[in-house]
Amino acid sequence: MKLDRRYGFPLALVACLFIPVLVHAQIADEIAYRTFPVIGSRVAIWAVAQLHLLFAAFVLAVPMFVLIIEYIGYRTGEKRYDRLAYEFTKLLSVAFSLTAAMGALLTFMLMVLYPKFTNYLVSIFGWTFLPYALLFIAEAVFLYTYYYGWGKFSPRLHLALGVGLNLVGTAILFIADAWLTFMMSPSGITESGGLENLWAAVNNFTWMPINIHRLIANISFGGSIAAAYGAYRFLSAKTDEERAHYDWMGYVGNFIAICAFLPLPFAGYWLANEIYAYSQNLGMTLMGGAFSWLFIIQAVLIGMLFLAANYYLWMGMERIKGAERFRGAIKYLLISVAVCVLVWAIPHSMVASIEEARKMGGAHHPLLSVLGVMSAKNTAVNILILTTYISFLLYRRGNKEATVSWAKTGNLAQFLIFTATIAFVVFLGIYGYFVEAKVRIGLSIPQVLSVLAAMVSVTVIDLMMFRTARERGEIEWGKMPVRAQYTLVFTAISFTWLMGLMGYARSGLRQHWHVYGVLRDTSVDAFTPTLGYASYVVSIIVLIFFSFIAFVFWLAGISDSREAK
Amino acid sequence: MKHLLGIVLFTVLVTAFYGYVGQLVPQQETYPPQNTEVSENLTTSEMVDVGREIFDGKGTCIACHTIGSSEAGRFPDLAGIGASSASKKEGLSDVEYLAESLYEPDEFIVDGFSPGMPPVNKPPISLGQQEVLTLIAYLQSLGVQPTVTMQTKLKYAAEIQENAATDLASSEEVGGEELGGEALLAAQGCIACHHLTEPLRLVGPSLFDVGKKLTRGEIYEALMDPDATIAEGYPPGLMSASMSASGFYEKITLKQLESMVNHLASLEGGK
Numbered sequence: 001m002k003l004d005r006r007y008g009f010p011l012a013l014v015a016c017l018f019i020p021v022l023v024h025a026q027i028a029d030e031i032a033y034r035t036f037p038v039i040g041s042r043v044a045i046w047a048v049a050q051l052h053l054l055f056a057a058f059v060l061a062v063p064m065f066v067l068i069i070e071y072i073g074y075r076t077g078e079k080r081y082d083r084l085a086y087e088f089t090k091l092l093s094v095a096f097s098l099t100a101a102m103g104a105l106l107t108f109m110l111m112v113l114y115p116k117f118t119n120y121l122v123s124i125f126g127w128t129f130l131p132y133a134l135l136f137i138a139e140a141v142f143l144y145t146y147y148y149g150w151g152k153f154s155p156r157l158h159l160a161l162g163v164g165l166n167l168v169g170t171a172i173l174f175i176a177d178a179w180l181t182f183m184m185s186p187s188g189i190t191e192s193g194g195l196e197n198l199w200a201a202v203n204n205f206t207w208m209p210i211n212i213h214r215l216i217a218n219i220s221f222g223g224s225i226a227a228a229y230g231a232y233r234f235l236s237a238k239t240d241e242e243r244a245h246y247d248w249m250g251y252v253g254n255f256i257a258i259c260a261f262l263p264l265p266f267a268g269y270w271l272a273n274e275i276y277a278y279s280q281n282l283g284m285t286l287m288g289g290a291f292s293w294l295f296i297i298q299a300v301l302i303g304m305l306f307l308a309a310n311y312y313l314w315m316g317m318e319r320i321k322g323a324e325r326f327r328g329a330i331k332y333l334l335i336s337v338a339v340c341v342l343v344w345a346i347p348h349s350m351v352a353s354i355e356e357a358r359k360m361g362g363a364h365h366p367l368l369s370v371l372g373v374m375s376a377k378n379t380a381v382n383i384l385i386l387t388t389y390i391s392f393l394l395y396r397r398g399n400k401e402a403t404v405s406w407a408k409t410g411n412l413a414q415f416l417i418f419t420a421t422i423a424f425v426v427f428l429g430i431y432g433y434f435v436e437a438k439v440r441i442g443l444s445i446p447q448v449l450s451v452l453a454a455m456v457s458v459t460v461i462d463l464m465m466f467r468t469a470r471e472r473g474e475i476e477w478g479k480m481p482v483r484a485q486y487t488l489v490f491t492a493i494s495f496t497w498l499m500g501l502m503g504y505a506r507s508g509l510r511q512h513w514h515v516y517g518v519l520r521d522t523s524v525d526a527f528t529p530t531l532g533y534a535s536y537v538v539s540i541i542v543l544i545f546f547s548f549i550a551f552v553f554w555l556a557g558i559s560d561s562r563e564a565k
Numbered sequence: 566m567k568h569l570l571g572i573v574l575f576t577v578l579v580t581a582f583y584g585y586v587g588q589l590v591p592q593q594e595t596y597p598p599q600n601t602e603v604s605e606n607l608t609t610s611e612m613v614d615v616g617r618e619i620f621d622g623k624g625t626c627i628a629c630h631t632i633g634s635s636e637a638g639r640f641p642d643l644a645g646i647g648a649s650s651a652s653k654k655e656g657l658s659d660v661e662y663l664a665e666s667l668y669e670p671d672e673f674i675v676d677g678f679s680p681g682m683p684p685v686n687k688p689p690i691s692l693g694q695q696e697v698l699t700l701i702a703y704l705q706s707l708g709v710q711p712t713v714t715m716q717t718k719l720k721y722a723a724e725i726q727e728n729a730a731t732d733l734a735s736s737e738e739v740g741g742e743e744l745g746g747e748a749l750l751a752a753q754g755c756i757a758c759h760h761l762t763e764p765l766r767l768v769g770p771s772l773f774d775v776g777k778k779l780t781r782g783e784i785y786e787a788l789m790d791p792d793a794t795i796a797e798g799y800p801p802g803l804m805s806a807s808m809s810a811s812g813f814y815e816k817i818t819l820k821q822l823e824s825m826v827n828h829l830a831s832l833e834g835g836k
Contacts, residue, residue, distance in 0.1 A: 035814040191687075235568035280681035281689060284628040284639070293590040300586050347590075436677050441639075482568075489572055493579045512597035512819075517688035521597075522818045524789060528595040535587020539580045546576050 032116040033523045041113040042525035043537060048109055050503050050541045052102035054221075054496060055548075056176075057214070059099050060169040061222025062092055063146070065256045067162040074155050084249055088226050089147050090556045096143055098548055100136075114523075117514045124195050125179055128202070132175045139168045170215070177210050178202040183515050184506065185278040193518045205278035209271035210506075216267050220260035221495045225549065227253025228492035231485035232553055234478075244478035250488050251316065257491065258309045258392070262385050262455070265302075266448050275509075282516065286509050287374075294505050294531055296347050299377075301498045303341030306384050308491045310337055313395045315484045321473020323398030336387040343380035348372030370433075378444050379429030382451045383422060389455050390418070393462065400469040410465040414458045421454040496545055500538035508534070597819065598623035603695040609702055609711050616703025619696055624685060626700075632707065640682065641675045647708030660713050661720075663701045667692075668721045686721070694719070746828025749821055753813060758804070761832060769804060770796045774834030784829045788822065789814075 036044040066085045073081025110118045122129075142165035149158060181204050188200025195201065230250030237243040276283030285291060314330050317323035346368050370376065402410070425447050432440040510516045512526040520526075601618055620626045633644040650666075651659035654673050665672050670682035685692045685700070692700065698713055705711035750756060758768035765771055775784065786793050791804035808814065 035809075232568075232572060235572070276681070279683060279689075280629055280639070281625055281683060288628065288639075296590055297583075297587055301583065486571075486575055489575060490579055493576055494583075497580065497583045511595060513689060522820070524814075524817065524819055524822055526597050526819045530592035530594055531590050532588040532592045535584045538587075539584035542580050542583075543577065546580075550573075 032114075034113050034115070036109075036113055040525060041523070045106070045109055045113060046504075046507075046537060047541050047544070048102060048106045049507075050500055050538075051545055051548075052099065052106050053503060054499060054541075054545050055095055055099035055102055056173075057218040057221050057499065058225055059092060059096050059143075060173055061218035061220075062088055062095075062226065063143075063162060063165045063169060064219055065223065065226075067159065067166060069252070070162060071159060074159065080245075080248075083245075084252060086150050087249065087556075087560075089150065090559055091226065091229060091552055092143060093147055094552045094555050096140070098552070114514070117519060120193070120515065120519055121179060121182075124182065124189070124198075124201055127198060128175050128178065132172065135168050135172050135175070139165065139172060142168055173214060173218075174207075174211050177214065178204075178207055180506075181206040181210050184282070184510060185275070186515050186518050189518065193515075205274050206271060209267070209274045213264070213267040213271050216260050216264050217499065220257045220264060221499055223253045223256030223258075223260060224488075224492040224495040225253075227251075227257060227488045228549075229253070229553055229556070231488040233557070234480070234485050235482065236557075240478055247319075247478045247480050250480075250485065254309070254312055254488055254491065257495065258388065261305065261309070262388065263452070265381050265385070266452070269444060269448065279516070282509060285511065286505070291505055291509060293347065294501065294534075296345060297531065297535070298498065298501060298505075299341075299345040301494055301501065302381075303345055305491060305494050305498070306341065306388055307337055308487050308494065310334070310388055310391045312484060312487045312491070313391045315481060315487070317395055317398050318481075319476045319479040320395070320398035321476070322401075322471075323395070326394045326398070329394060333387055333391055337384060340380040340384035340387065343371050344377050344384070346371045346376075373433075375429050375432030375440060375443070378432075378447055379425055382425045382447050385451055386418065386422065386454065389458075393458070396462070397466065399472045399475060400466050401472055402465045403468050403470050404465055407465055410461050414461055417454050417458055421450050424450050493542065493546070496542050497538060500541050501534075504534050504538060598625070601696060601699075603693070603699060605695070605715050607699070607715050609714060612699040612702035612713070612715065613706045613711060615696075616699035616701070616706075619692065619700050620703055623696070624690060624692060624700060629682070639678075641678055643704065643707055645708045647705040647711070649708065650704070659705060659709070660701060660717065663704050664697070664719045664721060667697055667700065668719075694721075746824040746826075746831075749825050750828065753817075753825075758807075764834070769799060772829060773832055776830045776833045779830075781826055781830045784826050785822070788825065 033041065035041055039047075066088045069081050069088070070085040073079070073085060142161055146158070146161045146165050149161065153161070178201070182201055185205040186201070187204040188195065188197040188202075190196050227250045230246045230248075230253050234243055234246035234250060237246055272283070272286065275286060287295070310333060314333075317326060348369055404410070428443045428447050432443050435443075508528055511528050512521045513519065514521050599622060601615055601623060603615060607615065629640040631642045631644075634642055646663075647659065650662045653662050654665070657665065662673075666682075667685045670684060671680045674680050683690060685697060686694075695715065697719070698715055698717060701713045701717075702711040705713060747761075750761065755761075755772075760767055760771040760773060762773055763771065764773055779787065783794070791808065792801050795801045
């Protein structure tokens with residue numbers, strides 16, 4: 001009976017979501033748009049869709065790393081992993097309900113405000129709604145059984161539930177991605193827009209790149225929110241034991257966020273590549289047209305995230321006995337991060353007054369514009385990733401001393417790999433200035449692959465070298481400054497803002513099309529707003545999201561204090 | 566509690582900072598491309614002007630092609646294309662080559678470049694046959710004296726199903742798309758409350774010189790959000806209520822709205 005009540009709310013939401021869709025088609029024939037009061041239909045849909053996506057990202061991502069943490073706890077027998085996994089899971093229950101509520105609201109608003117467009121999507125994807133609804137129910141069953149069954153089932157059965165939860169969550173993501181990617185790169189339809197092949201409509205150009213990009217980004221985002229929860233609990237902790245636990249929780253969350261963050265630019269590159277492959281016009285709008293300045297804002301955000309990630313690791317080294325020997329390296333790492341971020345944030349064409357533009361001989365700065373092109377930016381981001389990886393490597397080695405006989409050779413090999421990779425990446429970056437576009441675009445791939453290869457090979461050497469390492473001292477969990485906790489909160493806000501911005505980029509890219517090249521936007525909102533306007537909307541969405549997240553954290557805290565009693 | 570407030574304040578500050586960063590980049594609204602008026606009686610020189618307009622606007626050619634740039638672009642630079650097009654592909658005249666490049670861009674790819682240009686007669690560009698002719702005239706003018714005319718027959722003419730997919734969007738639109746701004750103002754009932762030709766006060770203020778008093782943006786705002794700024798001596802809420810009641814905001818299309826704004830902006834008190 002108790003179980004029924006737990007499932008009641010999400011199941012009711014599912015019913016609310018899908019039954020109206022079936023009766024919606026008739027109404028949609030009559031009118032194309034309706035106006036939302038005060039803020040207009042576009043902003044209303046924008047806000048609700050983004051909030052739904054943020055909560056969905058969190059709900060899909062957390063079970064992925066919870067499962068891994070639980071598995072580590074199961075294999076090692078260390079209770080602290082199990083406790084950590086359970087604490088992360090606590091955040092899911094309310095977040096799942098909020099995700100469903102936002103999803104229902106989004107569906108209703110689409111039907112009311114954009115009936116013709118919604119009707120068109122239903123005509124293409126109607127057959128995907130039933131499996132989506134069933135999967136949604138399955139997710140509710142898995143999630144609540146996984147959460148409420150903690151410690152009550154055998155570990156293996158519980159892990160199996162976690163696997164099921166992740167599989168179902170991923171399938172839901174993939175179906176929803178089919179709808180939204182179809183809007184950007186439609187396929188499987190006739191010239192007049194009618195459905196020809198459902199699988200082709202699902203498997204459109206940007207479907208799989210978005211699936212992968214979102215999976216990785218979700219983990220990164222989920223990790224950062226979980227780390228922010230650790231920071232919040234650390235700051236409210238009353239005992240050293242609590243502080244130690246939540247310091248560790250914050251570290252694990254941040255570690256997950258950064259690990260997923262490092263390959264994210266590569267997934268983003270693949271996505272952009274597929275956008276170009278689908279439509280050069282769309283690609284040019286994204287990178288060279290109206291949205292090109294959005295990537296300068298993105299560069300500031302990503303630069304801040306990399307700075308915060310490195311700063312947190314450097315502060316973390318202060319609580320590791322033995323890590324002080326690496327302090328000298330930090331200033332060089334900081335210089336590298338700062339230079340790379342600056343290069344990445346330099347625009348190709350400058351914002352200048354007419355007088356300044358005349359002095360420069362155009363919108364391009366004679367010197368700095370050289371660094372504003374993709375050759376320089378790709379080089380910068382690759383070195384930035386390597387630098388962050390080096391910071392993590394030093395952190396990891398903090399209290400360890402290799403005892404294997406080949407330690408010196410191993411260190412030398414790692415140094416040579418880094419040096420050769422950086423030289424190769426810089427060489428390709430410079431070479432890109434001297435070749436035609438077709439060749440230049442292709443150079444990004446060897447740059448990316450060389451960095452990935454370097455990280456994998458150095459990690460393998462490091463794991464082997466430090467497997468039997470001697471410890472120089474302990475990690476004093478809990479001995480982290482308050483500013484480190486604010487760094488975690490900063491990272492979570494930056495990730496959220498970045499997701500909001502890129503959500504706008506993906507959706508706004510279609511400009512005056514609901515479905516690119518197929519269904520034109522003829523509403524009063526068909527124009528693309530300024531980036532400043534978009535930034536304000538994103539900021540407000542982020543603040544609303546964090547208000548909800550504060551509620552989630554508060555509820556999780558209440559649950560903890562009840563359990564403690 | 567102190568830390569909780571600290572986190573709240575910090576969140577607001579960081580969010581505001583990123584919002585501020587967004588204000589530092591160039592601010593530009595992008596509107597859907599305008600349809601260019603193409604008359605069948607255009608002279609070749611007029612065709613060149615219209616073609617240039619399409620090149621920079623609706624055709625979106627300028628997004629990928631440069632003219633006379635030394636930087637290696639993603640697509641070929643078009644400086645001198647008018648002169649070189651006659652010898653690009655054996656068996657095709659310059660006009661035929663340019664037409665093929667526009668209608669079937671993948672038929673011939675210039676060395677060193679990849680395919681990727683969409684046919685201009687299909688969405689998302691959707692140029693009509695006459696617009697394509699003007700575009701050819703403009704491209705020809707980049708090198709030679711244009712020879713194409715509005716009467717030139719292209720072999721693609723019979724094959725074109727112009728704007729096939731776009732029709733999905735426009736076929737079910739609320740009527741009145743073909744009406745001009747003045748007729749739309751009448752059809753929407755605006756003239757019941759506003760005088761358009763004389764400085765006479767009706768229920769609402771006269772609009773006979775509104776183009777001198779308000780910018781296009783302000784006129785747009787006055788239509789879409791009438792209560793944002795109320796003319797002195799007039800009651801707030803009346804216009805928004807009557808427009809909502811008439812279903813104006815649900816029926817009006819962007820194109821119609823543009824026509825109305827254009828017409829109102831042109832009203833300068835009879836001068």
